[in-house]
Amino acid sequence: MSRTAALSSFVESTPPGELSDVTKAIKSILGDDNVSSELSPAFEKYNEEQFTTVKLPGGSNEVLVSEHNRLGDGRYYDVESQSSFEFDHATQKASGVQSYVLESDNADLVKSTIKSLSTHAAEHYPKSSIGVFPVSDETALAILTVANKYSPSNYWNGRWRSSYIYTPSSGSITGTIKVDVHYYEDGNVRLLTNKDVDLKVGQNANASEIVRAIAGAEKKYQEDLNKAFGSLSEGAFKSLRRQLPITRQKMDWDKISGYRVGADIGGGRTR
Structure with a gap:
């Protein structure tokens, strides 16, 4: 394995909220402050896969970065704020904000889904960012939610990610829910979960129907996680x-x- 590949694997496996710490550690170990340029592709892959959030200059809300709202040349767009921005993947900072109006055959459905999804996220996640974007061929929508909770003073960080593709013509919603929690006081414990979701709603469903189906799947998964932790507490943890x-x-x-x-x-x- 080459040096770049090895270092990239460290970046891509970074726990939530700890990219700057991992980057500092890599620079310290190598004695090379210019390693960021070598790891640029890894930073981009990490930020897009993790739905990294950023507050735009002059804005109050955080927007997310993903492959679905990528414009190219390091720029991304946000539907709700009607803006595009340049994103530095190494520093996770935004700049160069410009006006951007979504042009899509599904623009009305995108905006109504954002409204419904915002209500759902505000009710169930303490701090979250969402995004709804038409996929490149205009036949489906990407529906994304990321919720972060960082507590480095207590040695833990966590992230919830859910991503779905809704296809109006078939009424199908397919996607994945991912939970990543890192606890590192006097040790190093990490929870990584991955749940595939396959739902059916009516063809050309409205925003409320789409989000209601997603909310039901996410509620069930959270209940399943609670049951699993209860079983661990009463069983496996005791035997350890x-x-x-x-x-x-x-x-x-x-x-x-x-x-x-x-x-x-x-x-x-x-x-």
């Missing part, structure tokens, strides 16, 4: 622990949620 902790006393699993980590479990000792 040694029978006796450092206190030499058995763990009272019925009271585990009430323990103060580091104090009660560690017998009152602090580091």
Whole structure:
């Protein structure tokens, strides 16, 4: 594997909200502050796949970057703000904002879907950005949501991504839900999930019907995740622990949620 390929793999596997940290680490290890140009394709791939969000100069809301709203030459567009912008994939900064009006046979459906999807996202995600874009051949819509929650002071970051392709002629919605959570206090634990979605709505469905179907799929997946974590807590996580902790006393699993980590479990000792 070449140096560029190896470094690119580090970039492409970067956890949510940590690209600048990974880039700094690469520069420090190599002693090369000019490595960003070598990794430019990897940065672009990462930002588009992760639906990286950016606040436009003079704007209040964050817009997302993806392959579906790419214009070429490093520029992207946002339907809601009716603007296009230049995006620096290495620094994740936007500049060169210009007016951009969407011209599409599906423009009305795009705008109404944005409105319905915005309501859904605001109700279910604490901080999110959405995008609805016609695909290149005008036969379908790409419907994207990304929700980020970063807490580096508590050593964790997380991201929800959902992407769907709606085809009016067949009434089909196909896509994927992805969840990526990284916890790195005194260790390195990462959750990566990937759920394929295949839905049917009526041909030429309206925006409310499209988003209602998507909302139902996302709600079910969140419920499934909650059940899975409950099973892990009651089963697999217990089997991973040694029978006796450092206190030499058995763990009272019925009271585990009430323990103060580091104090009660560690017998009152602090580091």
